[in-house]
Amino acid sequence: MPLIGPEGIDSNTRSLRRIASRASMAKAPKTHPMAFAARSLFLALAIAAIHPVGVAQAQTAGADTGARAHYAIAPGPLADVLAQFAALTHTPLSFDPATLAGLRSDGLNGPYSVDEGFRTLLRGSGYALDAKGNGMWSLRRVKDTDANGAGSVTETLAPVVVTAANDAAKSLNPPTTVGSKEALSARDIPQTVSVVTQDQIQALAMRTVDDAMRYAPGVTTEVNQPGFSSYYSRGFPISTIQFDGVPTGIVTSGISGPTEGLAAYDRVEVLYGPAGILNGFGGEGGIMNLVRKRAPEQFEASAQISAGTYSNGDVQADIGGPLNAAGTLRGRVVVDEQYQHEMQDTTWLRNQQFYGTLEADITPTTLVRVGASYTDIYGKLMYGLPNNTDYTTPDVSRSTYLGPDWNWFSTQRTNAFAEVEQKLEGGWTAKLSYNFMRTTTDVLTGALFTNDVALDQAQHYSVNTQDANTQNALDVYATGPFALFGRTHHLTIGASYLHTNDVTNQFLINPDSGLDFEGDLYAPLTDNSAYSNDFAGGPQNDVTTDSTQFGFYGNARFSLADPLTLVLGGRVTWWSSDSTPSADPNDNYFGNVATRDHVTAKFSPMVGLIYDINDQHTLYASYASIFQPQAGDETVSGQVIKPLEGNQFEVGEKAEFLDGLLTTNIALFHIREKNRAESDPINTGYYIAAGEAQSQGVDLRATGKLTDDWKIGAGYTYTDWRNYDDSFTAHQSFSVVAPKHVFKLWTSYTLPGELRRWTVGGATYVQSRTFYKDSSGFLSNNTLPSGTLVAGGYATLDLSVGYQINKHLNASLLVTNVFDRKYISSLTTGGIGTYYGDPVKVLFTLRATM
Template sequence: MSLAVMLLVLGQAAAAQSQSQTAQNNAGGDATSSPAAGTQAASLPATNVEDRRDPVAEALNPATTVGSKIPMTAREIPQSVSVITQEQIREQNFQTLKDAMQYAPGITTLQSDSDRVQYYARGFPITSFLVDGTPSFVNSSISVTADTFQPSLAIYDRVEVLTGPSGLLNGFGAPGGAVNLVRKHAQKEFEASATLSGGTRGNSGATLDVGGPLNPSGSLRGRAVVSYTGANGIQDTTNTRNKVLYGTLEADLTSTTLLRVGASYSEYTSNEPWIWGIYTNGTYGDLPRGHYYGAGWNRDTFRTTDLFAELHQKLGGGWTAKAVLDYVYSRSTTLQASQFNAWDPATYTGDISATNNVVSEGKTNIDVSATGPFTLFGRTHQATIGANYMRMVEHQSQYYGDPSNLFSVTNVNLLDILYPMPVFPGTPDTTSRNNTYAKQYGFYGQTRLSLLDQLTLILGGRVSWYQSRFAVDPTYNVFGLTGNSVGNSGKFTGYAGLVYDLNKTWSVYTSYTSIFQPQDNLLTTSGTLIKPITGDQYEAGIKGEFMDGRFTTAFAVYQINQKNRAMVDPNDPTSSHYIGLGKARTRGFELSGTGELTPGWKLFGSYTYNNSQLEDSNSFDTIASPFSSISPHNIFKLWTSYRLPGMLHGLTLGGGVTAVSETSASRNGYTATQGFYAVVDASISYAFTKKTSLSLNANNLFDRDYFAAAYARGQPRTVMLTLRTAY
């Protein structure tokens, strides 16, 4: 609770500063009002939030559309949201989405090696990912690819995060939350920037970002980004490389019509293995973290091409329409021979998995929506209506090195893995090939009703249809898999929220969200699919906004209920048959403070307490035990920076810490526990001019050795020197 006291004190100090600043603005004839103060008596604020906010506030706490189509500030949203801004990305030198998410409030990063990352919030995985507000499929077999969840941030302006279920734009999925990546768009005026970096552990990078008008009138604009990053891995002889190309064009077809098209290509390579890191005695072992537990031919390659087009149309009366078409093609190749099961601490022997896994995937996403105001009972309200369609086709081929030991090669010396690379393309007795076809479409709507000047009711809902088909190549079916198809029709997920402005600074809110999550490929003893998981979330909180939105605070309490979770059938415990009788509950609270406390002093802090428990289970799971042991009960994150005044005004000092309580992980019946740990980061930068700066960032300053989310070792200390210049 020390963070709560600190944020309340800082909030009051910021409020005093806000009053002083407002008085100065009023004296100068340039007053800026908060959202609550700027609301007219009988109407909601205009949809274009950016036009009425302080520029500094907009940069630090921008309006978001994560989980919605209506741009709203954090104070106007009756759920927990956070934004990793471009300023944070630069100041903390975030290279990938994983870097940014490690400082996002309430987020746990589960990393099994350098390439494969999953994110958890409130005890559940995050399975809803959007780009510019358009949702996309997340499929289990490719959900760990680098370009899906570890993209370079070079082409994105900011990262928006919602914790808790978000079923409005994507009707099915886990209730962990949603992540929206906002692309960089073409500028109205010419801008160019270049970044060059280098550091310890082979870290290097270069980025060129150029954009602006392409004709005298400025009706045609473009932007291009080229980026490269590279680094040595945690283990000896390992490394990662990431190359990114991005281009976008914008055209004002008419005074009311905007067309935006673009494309990106990325290529990510790595030779780090998939590591589980657990001994049979239930510990992580005592080998140096730099030791490489893999074969010399291990390699991951991920290539992704993204083509997109957007049409924005002003319809009159304040209404706007948007149509989006996005196609993503990705191909991944994973060659690996690395630890599969827990190993013997006395002999350092264990089992390895030797595979060549090739996955190609095409995803088509279409989204059409309209947003605008309407008048009812003498008051002005806002509404959004829309529909979207998502289709995915995935082809997967797995080639194994030993037909007699397909899943694992036993009794291998893990200190020196000498095993030949599996034959490519393989033979029927060493190969599994399958295809997945999935599509989802639905209709959604949301409205913000101005019940009173200070009271807003938000209602939303979505009706969804989902189909998935799994097909197996009968010739290359070494595991004897069978195909299946599943579907859900006309499923409704609802949302309701209420926001009440206590005054110009504080708002209280409450919200309700329903949950619907299919459980594909989980069969009962009769061969039928178990029913989907259903549930709901209840959330309530208070949010504050100071200094015209430059600093915001939030406190939320929540409870998530789930029922019909899959459990092993107690009448058939040795087979892969399930019953849908499990129940689970998550309770917790979140506290955060974000923005600029005083000119030059910025703070981004959060504390999350989460308790996830099973409420109804069977003999294989203990009631009241955590159902997500990789999600810690306590998460604390803080980053602060201060720009020195006077003659040293070009110098900025920064520092931060992420701390989590105990987590544990299991592998084939063996469990290892990572106790509390804290990682400290620091930075120092100097701005030679408004356009040129030099910064030094140190991550894991004290070189803390730990296991991230209980699976893979955390990154050791790295120091990075970065030169940035702009024109």
């Protein structure tokens, strides 16, 4: 069988979009100024050590059809796996993937010649290769297929030529695992999903999850305090973060979840709406999945240095490839350091991240993967602006620092993981995953809240919060095809376990220290008695929380007809949480009482229907349930209030245009939720489960390529929310996180002809106003009966230009908030924590790749 030319993969059919995920995962990002010479030496030595192996392997892969090379292609739909192997072996194979719908392959993992590889993939499928002449190959249907894939011809399939030209589009629309345990195209998932790809991460110089969520369609961000953010979609919280599909106890808010750096991750996947089947609980807003970078099969290396305004700097090195001649052992290392001054005077932040991973093909059917990352973030930050008692927001310079000299933020996170993936008979795969995470945080907070406009003064709040959060997570599942009523279907079954221990110590300011005072809002606050051990002399509040979650889950995809798929899923969950305050009254300042809550065998269902109108258009509908415990909100009897419950209905259409280069999605959603926590009107400081909320609207998405040189990612979300208790007794304000209109656009264009080395791009973020209606007068210190706090709508524009100096070196310039728009990016519902968005910033990046 001849190997001809760099023919690749057609994205004409949705199942083939999964092909590019391995290629996109092998790419890398960025880098900053600290011991740069030492890091450069490390990079050079590492390249010298690994590069010869990569070259040898690449030469082997280009041999004749009788020569063997190592291939590792995961099990999946037969059309997908064939196209992957054809691309890797440069075989010009043409076929219509729709004719292979419902057929799956065990994939490849081991040494194969090209002939052996195709015979292995096609064995038992009822198809064989057919020479078309001119070096081209197609598939033919056979009967009485023997063990070698031979048989008599009954039909030659209509050809659809597979090309590599669409690989770039696939990198913009990669398959996702956020809605399933296996990688699926968006058209195979009956809910709205989006992906922030490595291409976007590099183009917009994204450093953290906050940056990624800014341009994830339909997502809004609320800053809880510097370094800690909550993310929302459709007016509700995106409740949990996954790492490579393994759920964690990190909610996207609170002291145990600092915003994550992106250096170790290939992409960020978001599923919108409830997703409790694989996640444990189905929070209303959705889930986020951080996909780690994998060890590449061929040598790759990159180094990047960035510098910009506000002393903004970043240095990153990323190197990986095979570690032995056979390619059965692979590794990758990423080192990243970031430093920047914040917009407020005297504030700054440093972020150091280290990541390493190893992959080993223990046998041709067994893959073992291990890795670890360590993140250290620290700096001096300001903890938001106070709102005014007349229901206006602050109007001060963005550079104004309001706080004492000793404000401090420090967090360290260690994350270790291990995976074993085993291919089984009949196209089935089993996978066992373990994830360990420990996060420690030490925050010194001196901040202002509730500015009294009559006195022109704000109250001062001071606290030292120390937290240690430890998590252990296990997930095991099996997935594969099964036959029923003459058709092939697909089943995933599994179980997961998560244990979280959280120890929080709060040291309140000693009233006698002189640090607890009221200060003029418009004059910088100074600390007249520099921080030493003053907190130790004040009240203390210590709480330990242990929670355990265990469950079984299943998801079946029934092929009712060639164009029609029924998706049925469910999960049964057991959950318990114990919160224990300190037994010493001196360490229990708020008088907390021990609480215990549990859920036994709670069933969370999901139903979806997918109908392929044709090769381009798919209609879908889905129902998903909401179930989310509300640990931390207690009734007067000391019990945790009832869990949030509700449901979401979603219908939509997903499509591909321009031969799969461009994908679109339109969705209509309706979410109803009950048991929202509200302040107990009789017992101050306690809560009752009485609130209800509703959100409905439309999501519009378009991602991919308009031409070979023009990339685009756009999203518009309209949200019509109803909060059935809009007084201050509502524990969370719905309107603050649910602007009616959110529009996001990212684009880049490579200039034609002699200017092809140049790429220009831009991004815009448009959001309508957010507001909070206070019917109790709380925010006015009860000087007014009620009022509405409003943050106006805004639009920002980012512009970029890049120049490809040569095939290894690229330079780019990014300007964010070009028109220096002053706006409030996060509006608090209380008296503290309103934040301005960043002013205009400029960042220059030089990136080298091998």
